[in-house]
Amino acid sequence: MKRFATSKGYWKDPYIQYFARSVGERKAPEINRGYYARVHGVNHLLDAFIKKTECNCQIINLGAGLDTTFWKLKDENLMPRKFFEVDFPTVVARKIHSIKTKSFLSKPIIETHSTDSLLLDANSLDSDRFCIIGADLRDISTLDEKLKKFQLNPELPTMLLSECVLVYMTPSQSSNLVHWAADTFHTAVFINYEQVNMSDRFGQVMIENLQRRQCTLAGVEICQSLDSQRERFLKTGWEHVDALDMMTVYSMLPQDDVARIERLEFLDEKELLHQLLQHYCICWATKDKLSLGLSQLAF
Numbered sequence: 001m002k003r004f005a006t007s008k009g010y011w012k013d014p015y016i017q018y019f020a021r022s023v024g025e026r027k028a029p030e031i032n033r034g035y036y037a038r039v040h041g042v043n044h045l046l047d048a049f050i051k052k053t054e055c056n057c058q059i060i061n062l063g064a065g066l067d068t069t070f071w072k073l074k075d076e077n078l079m080p081r082k083f084f085e086v087d088f089p090t091v092v093a094r095k096i097h098s099i100k101t102k103s104f105l106s107k108p109i110i111e112t113h114s115t116d117s118l119l120l121d122a123n124s125l126d127s128d129r130f131c132i133i134g135a136d137l138r139d140i141s142t143l144d145e146k147l148k149k150f151q152l153n154p155e156l157p158t159m160l161l162s163e164c165v166l167v168y169m170t171p172s173q174s175s176n177l178v179h180w181a182a183d184t185f186h187t188a189v190f191i192n193y194e195q196v197n198m199s200d201r202f203g204q205v206m207i208e209n210l211q212r213r214q215c216t217l218a219g220v221e222i223c224q225s226l227d228s229q230r231e232r233f234l235k236t237g238w239e240h241v242d243a244l245d246m247m248t249v250y251s252m253l254p255q256d257d258v259a260r261i262e263r264l265e266f267l268d269e270k271e272l273l274h275q276l277l278q279h280y281c282i283c284w285a286t287k288d289k290l291s292l293g294l295s296q297l298a299f
Contacts, residue, residue, distance in 0.1 A: 063165030089134030182237030
């Protein structure tokens with residue numbers, strides 16, 4: 001889906017084509033605008049965090065899929081000390097295969113690595129600045145063990161990212177994960193992007209459409225409201241939590257660029273876009289022992 005939006009010019013990503021081979025079927029303009037809001041919203045908080053820490057930080061992308069953020073940050077000179085990705089072993093194997101066979105992807109990893117030896121097998125890749133781990137996020141002890149084995153540093157300011165990941169776990173599984181993060185890091189930000197306001201009619205239709213495709217949202221009860229989204233973090237040891245629906249985020253993005261992307265494709269049903277954006281949110285939680293001003297991260 002992101003590949004299609006980039007092919008239309010919503011944002012630039014020279015790396016995504018190496019992971020998603022075909023542009024894929026045409027997506028409706030409101031879907032592309034939704035993706036634009038998601039990508040720009042998450043990147044806004046991510047970049048602000050990296051700048052606040054002056055790159056003296058680490059990033060953990062939970063359920064990273066075929067995400068290309070590591071390469072983007074290298075190009076922008078915003079590389080953290082180390083960037084970790086975690087996903088199911090089958091997803092990781094596919095991603096590692098793409099990296100191994102495409103020098104455009106492997107070169108930036110090799111360039112940021114100091115020795116000749118780079119750990120690379122079917123289910124993991126580890127270099128000085130980039131690491132990909134195959135693991136199940138519901139199995140916290142194995143996740144913790146694998147991250148520590150690849151030099152995760154609990155003392156460094158850490159940003160954790162999850163986009164449409166927690167919603168596929170039961171509420172207790174996702175709470176365990178965010179609790180583990182709050183216990184492990186004293187100075188951290190956790191960004192979660194997923195559905196919200198799911199108890200209304202539009203939300204119910206979304207759930208039914210997904211169920212028809214054999215896709216169950218095990219954690220949908222936490223997606224009832226912005227309050228229930230915030231609550232998950234406040235109950236698990238996070239100090240400060242903010243949440244905004246994506247309609248609000250979309251209205252706060254740089255409006256000259258929003259005007260540019262709104263000219264890319266004609267959208268006759270503005271109402272549908274508004275409904276869609278009102279059913280997704282960004283929630284971000286902070287802990288700030290080092291007093292970096294992380295609770296001020298905002299739009």
